[in-house]
Amino acid sequence: MKRSIVELLTVPPQQHDIPWLMESLQAAIELELSTLPPYLCALWSIKDTTGDAYKLVKSIVLEEMLHLGLSCNMLTALGKVPILNSNLPTYPGHLPGGVRPELTVYLAGFSKDYLENVCMQIEYPESGPVALTANVELYPTIGAFYDSIYEAFQTLQPSLTGTNQLDGATLNGYPIYPVKTLADVQKAINEIKEQGEGTSKTPEAVGFNELAHYYKFAQIFHGNYLVEHSDGTWQYTGSSIPFPDVYPMTPIPAGGYINPPQSVAVGLNDFNKTFAAMLDCLQSAWANGSGDDLSTAIGIMFELRGKAAALMNIPLPDGNGVYGPDFLLA
16 A cells, blocks of 8 residues: 555654655655646746746746656666656645645635645745744755655665666756766755755755745745845845736636536646646656657646646636636546
């Protein structure tokens, strides 16, 4: 029976064997993959693709893809093929692995409410953000999980294979690279942790010259860039970030839309088939070590924007908002 991340973290470190490490990396992959639908809905609902808000959200989406790729490379290095085209969570629902069980993730268009209650909550540091406080230590659950994965690599010293690992693709300026040594494992895990959460004492992803995801979202919410002051605190007092004009995509109901108009049903089916094709390309990419399949998957992700926009241009029957992609693959 598949164990949740919470259950995996309760296993004593001395029992962190190769099967535990493989299971943990697969759980990490599913968690990274689960963030894409809500973040993509937020991104695609922003009309102006040249504004600061769009660029910030796009950078987060691309880095989530990068983290997914690095996690896949780590699992592939152990000789295990990642599973990418099944086990996608349904929305509204909880994040995979028992992470933030009090949080319900749903799909909707970009708004301050969606920023605060979904996007920022997915990335929320367990002990609170460091943005307004100097010298605060944080112990985020996901950070602890990735730390446990790295500690298991260190203890087990497993043989790492480069077979079917992928490299060369660049996402938001950062490359997916093969994991062939423990130093590579440490680099990958640090990258995932810091770009997602920042470090324990700063909202920055140290060495990447950018803020971690929670703080990128928070800048849009507060309407100003986050800057460090002379006393060591961080404040949302930088230059203004105008809130973007958006398609008012209302939250997707549980199970999807009931008896949508024919044009909507056709659009949803087209979108979901294309999204499934993207996942199949990702699956094939790591099953076969195919950089071409990875490039195709990334291309499909950008193609999906137009299909989502077509749905977001159709008003709901009650006039309160528009339709949007439901990411239902069944």
